[in-house]
Amino acid sequence: MSSTQDIVPDSQHRGFVARLPQMPRDFAMLARFDRPIGWWLLFWPCVWGTWLAGAGLQWALVGWFLVGSIAMRGAGCVYNDIVDADLDRQVARTASRPVASGRVSRKAAWSWLALLCLVGVAVMLQLRWQAQLVALASVALVAAYPFMKRITWWPQAWLGLVFTWGAPVAWVALRGDHWEVLLALYAGAICWVIGYDTIYALQDREDDALVGIRSSALRMGNRVRPGVGVFYALAVMFWALSFWFMRGDVLALLGLVPAALHLAWQVLTLDPDDGDNALARFRSNRFAGLLVALACFVTGNA
Numbered sequence: 001m002s003s004t005q006d007i008v009p010d011s012q013h014r015g016f017v018a019r020l021p022q023m024p025r026d027f028a029m030l031a032r033f034d035r036p037i038g039w040w041l042l043f044w045p046c047v048w049g050t051w052l053a054g055a056g057l058q059w060a061l062v063g064w065f066l067v068g069s070i071a072m073r074g075a076g077c078v079y080n081d082i083v084d085a086d087l088d089r090q091v092a093r094t095a096s097r098p099v100a101s102g103r104v105s106r107k108a109a110w111s112w113l114a115l116l117c118l119v120g121v122a123v124m125l126q127l128r129w130q131a132q133l134v135a136l137a138s139v140a141l142v143a144a145y146p147f148m149k150r151i152t153w154w155p156q157a158w159l160g161l162v163f164t165w166g167a168p169v170a171w172v173a174l175r176g177d178h179w180e181v182l183l184a185l186y187a188g189a190i191c192w193v194i195g196y197d198t199i200y201a202l203q204d205r206e207d208d209a210l211v212g213i214r215s216s217a218l219r220m221g222n223r224v225r226p227g228v229g230v231f232y233a234l235a236v237m238f239w240a241l242s243f244w245f246m247r248g249d250v251l252a253l254l255g256l257v258p259a260a261l262h263l264a265w266q267v268l269t270l271d272p273d274d275g276d277n278a279l280a281r282f283r284s285n286r287f288a289g290l291l292v293a294l295a296c297f298v299t300g301n302a
Contacts (some may be wrong), residue, residue: 002163026098027112030081031074037283038077041196042163044289045189049170051297052185052246061173065166068123075116076142076162082109083146091207119251131173151213153219156197158193158268160190182247186294188238195231195263196285198224199270202278217272224272232263239292243299255295262288 015036017025032038046065050058057094081088081099081261088100098104104112124135148155167189171182201208201217202224208215220227236256243252266284272279 002271022103026103027108029238030078030098030104030109031116032077033070033074037286038247039066039070039073040286040289041193042073042166044286044293045164045294046166046170047289048184048185048296049182050174050188050281051293052181052242052300053171053174054246054300057172057250058174058207064123068120069166071116071119071123072188075113075120076145078109078113078116079142080146082106082113087211087213090211091213093202093204093207094187095260127169127173130176131169134172135165135169136168138162138216141165151212151214151232153214154194154216155214156201156216156282157190159197161192163193164189177243181242184238184242184245188235188242191231191235192240192263192285192288195228195235196266196288198228198231199266199278200282202272203275222272225267225270229264229267232267239295243295246299252299255298256292259291259295262291 017028020028028034043066047062048071050061050065075217081097084094085097085099085106088097094100099109101108126131127135141158145155145158145162148158152158164186168182168187171185198216198220201215204213204215205217207213208218216227217224236259239256239259240253242258246252264286266281266288269277270281
């Protein structure tokens, strides 16, 4: 049986993680295996870059990106929890995390991080060398991310740089031209992350303010809904620009309509004062990522 103290509000705890004995469950939760939304959000930009490149479905490559997304999202979470353990203890939603609560030692967490990174290296070795270099370039961004919430009101922007890096990796894995297509796609992805992670940060606004953690949700104050709306609109505009660079066809832009409507629904139905509402809107971005992926495939391969 799992103890209630290690179940956090945003954990999708039911399933195989809940059935694990305490020690392996702690390591699984340290890597956020109980919250698959994170690796979905890391995975979709990889698919966007792959399918917009116009090389077909590329199922083998997409499969490797899925494995890498699960492993590296887990590694990033472990690293974040090691760095943020003292802050996590002061926030209600994160105080029960394995490192913050002391159930997993820092030494054990570092070992778990190394193992997850080895999986990421195995995935990286499946790519051509140019893409390997792009993947390695993300290390500095990832290492700096946990400190951003201490020095800027916009750590979500830094997360956007990190969490969408799979798009350029995938693009370079398949081609080495049309950089304007990639740059617009990447810019849109960053705006998307700022939007959805602002929604996610709504859960912690009160605790974050008390302990001095900065976030876009706090910075926007009572203008969160229009703020998220602006970033989602920018995301759609950049994606449309990317598609235009790729095809120069107005019809290609129609593929973005379902994704745009979904993002608009998130904004219109968002209740910034309801944590459950915000969490549901945040998690729905798994579907938003799929809609953008389908649009990328049609634009790149039609």
